[in-house]
Amino acid sequence: xxxxxxxxxxxxxxxxxxxxxxxxxxxxxxxxxxxxxxxxxxxxxxxxxxxxxxxxxxxxxxxxxxxxxxxxxxxxxxxxxxxxxxxxxxxxxxxxxxxxxxxxxxxxxxxxxxxxxxxxxxxxxxxxxxxxxxxxxxx
Numbered sequence: 001x002x003x004x005x006x007x008x009x010x011x012x013x014x015x016x017x018x019x020x021x022x023x024x025x026x027x028x029x030x031x032x033x034x035x036x037x038x039x040x041x042x043x044x045x046x047x048x049x050x051x052x053x054x055x056x057x058x059x060x061x062x063x064x065x066x067x068x069x070x071x072x073x074x075x076x077x078x079x080x081x082x083x084x085x086x087x088x089x090x091x092x093x094x095x096x097x098x099x100x101x102x103x104x105x106x107x108x109x110x111x112x113x114x115x116x117x118x119x120x121x122x123x124x125x126x127x128x129x130x131x132x133x134x135x136x137x138x139x
Contacts, residue, residue, distance in 0.1 A: 012132040019129040024062030030055025041107040054086050080126040090116025
């Protein structure tokens with residue numbers, strides 16, 4: 001047995017965190033963002049809570065994937081669907097650009113932009129994680 005052979009990392013890590021931890025952290029950030037924007041802007045609209053509405057299932061599923069690794073695969077597939085929905089929700093900022101209403105509500109614009117950028121990045125991380133899992137499983 002060759003002990004000098006490099007060991008294959010079986011877990012996908014981002015900044016030293018597993019994708020499940022990243023999911024839970026991202027969920028917490030989304031919850032905080034929605035609550036903070038609602039409070040700071042003084043909004044009375046339920047739509048200001050949209051990031052938080054996406055954050056709760058992300059936080060829950062991330063924690064469940066950490067606590068029940070047996071169900072990690074299905075939980076993370078659900079998570080990537082939510083991540084894509086977050087990204088798609090953020091695309092609404094493009095409608096605002098096209099209609100000339102971008103900036104009419106700076107807090108909504110900030111939230112949509114945040115959802116667009118973070119949703120895209122998170123979805124890419126999930127895809128990379130799935131590719132990594134498939135490669136390590138086949139080796």
